[in-house]
Structure formats: structure tokens, C-alpha cells
């Protein structure tokens with residue numbers, strides 16, 4: 001299986017492609033990474049060096065891949081942190097090129113905009129681009145709760161609100177939606193919920209909440225969910241596997257007291273999670 005992964009890259013630590021590429025490779029996927037930025041480290045540190053690339057660079061690399069004559073063998077496109085709206089347009093044109101060569105290819109968009117703790121952390125124009133262009137073009141989207149609320153204008157306090165938000169986003173285009181870090185009135189204080197919905201129904205997975213605050217977990221879970229969904233075409237199975245792997249990854253990260261997720265040291269969790277959290281139809 002071949003997945004084109006267009007997202008940020010950092011030299012030190014694990015967010016964007018530096019979080020997503022290796023778990024997919026560990027699951028046997030041939031990943032074609034294109035970087036939207038090259039930073040020293042993730043922006044959660046408050047300072048970083050490096051630069052944002054531009055749409056022209058993405059177009060150029062896509063052109064080179066097309067010249068190899070391999071686009072028809074691309075099974076899916078995964079996008080994440082975009083850097084600028086101009087890069088967003090280049091990503092959507094890459095998706096069009098892949099779909100033209102392989103009509104069965106799916107596009108999974110992780111609409112990286114922000115989170116509850118930090119608010120919006122992307123450049124102006126990106127939230128609008130995600131809502132108006134990227135999400136409608138996607139087959140699968142993987143927002144966190146903050147992003148789902150922003151994209152749908154629905155404040156999520158209950159499971160009923162979460163259902164409504166997932167269906168609102170599915171009405172906008174994508175047939176599969178997974179929401180991460182869901183915290184409703186029904187979520188116990190010591191737990192984290194995730195939900196996924198597709199045409200067959202909706203499911204919840206609940207895991208313990210760990211005393212860690214890290215970046216890059218969302219990028220890893222999006223990549224894992226997309227890989228498992230492409231293989232099994234089951235949102236329920238993909239949700240359970242992806243959530244179980246990321247829980248194992250974060251548990252190891254907490255035990256090590258690390259600020260960066262243990263993408264390499266805890267790699268067995270991607271293949272055989274220590275603990276499996278089952279999906280519950282909801």
C-alpha cells in the first residue's frame with residue numbers, strides 16, 4: 001500500500017510527518033512524504049527555527065512523482081499541518097492528480113487548526129480554508145474536539161451534540177469522521193473519549209486519561225486511523241486499533257517522563273498494542 005503524506009516536518013521530536021510517517025511504515029505502508037514546512041521543533045515550545053515551504057514546491061515534487069508514472073499506485077493522500085493557504089491549494093491539486101490516476105484513492109484530511117489548551121495555532125486563513133475547501137474535498141477527516149466545534153459551529157457538551165457535529169461534518173462531504181479528545185458531560189473525569197462515524201453507524205472508544213500533555217499524538221492517530229481504514233474499510237475497527245496504539249504510545253511516553261512522544265522506542269504499540277480498547281456502538 002502506498003500513501004502520500006503531505007504535512008509538516010521537524011528535525012527534533014515528533015509532530016507532522018515526523019510523527020505520522022514511521023507508524024505507517026511500521027505497519028508495512030510505503031509512505032511518500034512531502035513536507036509543508038521544515039522546522040527545528042514543534043511550535044508548542046514557543047520558539048523554533050526553519051521555514052514554511054510554498055505551494056510551488058509541493059506542485060514541483062508532485063510533478064516529479066507523476067513523471068515516475070506511479071500515481072495510479074497511490075492508495076491515499078493524508079494531509080495535516082499546512083503552513084499556509086497557498087500550500088493548502090497545492091495539496092488539493094495533488095489530491096486531484098492522484099484521484100485522476102486512481103479513482104479509488106481516498107483523501108484523509110486532518111484539519112489541524114488548534115486545540116482546547118492553545119486555541120488556534122495556525123496562520124490566518126487556514127481555518128477558513130479547512131472549512132470551505134479541504135473538508136468538503138476529503139473522504140475522511142480526523143479533527144480533535146476543538147476543531148470539530150470550530151468547523152461545525154456546534155458546541156459539544158453531550159453525546160447528542162457530538163452526534164450532531166459528526167453528521168454536520170459528514171453532510172459537508174467526508175463520509176468518515178473521527179473526533180479525538182472528546183470530553184462531554186458523559187465522559188468520566190479520568191477518561192478520554194474518541195468517536196467515529198460512517199454510513200454504517202457511530203462508535204465510541206474510551207481510554208484512561210494520562211497525566212501527559214504532548215504534541216504529535218493527533219498526527220499519529222490520524223495516520224493510523226487512515227491506514228487501518230484503507231485496509232479494512234471499517235471505521236469501528238480503525239478507531240479501536242488507532243486509539244489503542246496511541247494509548248500505548250502515550251503510556252510509554254508518560255512512564256519515560258518525555259516531552260516528546262516515544263515514536264521509535266514504543267514502536268511495537270503500532271503493530272500490537274499492549275491493551276486493546278474495543279469500539280462501542282453509540
Ligand SMILES: Nc1ncnc2c1ncn2[C@@H]1O[C@H](COP(=O)(O)OP(=O)(O)O)[C@@H](O)[C@H]1O
Nearest residue numbers: 115144180181208209210212216217218221246
Ligand atoms: N493525556 C492523554 N491521555 C490519554 N490519551 C491521550 C492524551 N492526550 C492525547 N491522547 C490520545 O491521543 C489522541 C489524539 O490527541 P489529540 O490531542 O486529540 O490530538 P491533536 O494533537 O490533534 O489535538 C486522543 O484522542 C487520545 O486518544
Ligand SMILES: Cc1ncc(COP(=O)(O)O)c(C=O)c1O
Nearest residue numbers: 008042043081215216217218219
Ligand atoms: C509543526 C507542527 N506540526 C503539527 C502540529 C500538530 O501537532 P498535534 O498532533 O499535537 O496537533 C504542531 C503542533 O504544535 C506543529 O507545531
Ligand SMILES: [Mg+2]
Nearest residue numbers: 112144218219
Ligand atoms: Mg491534530
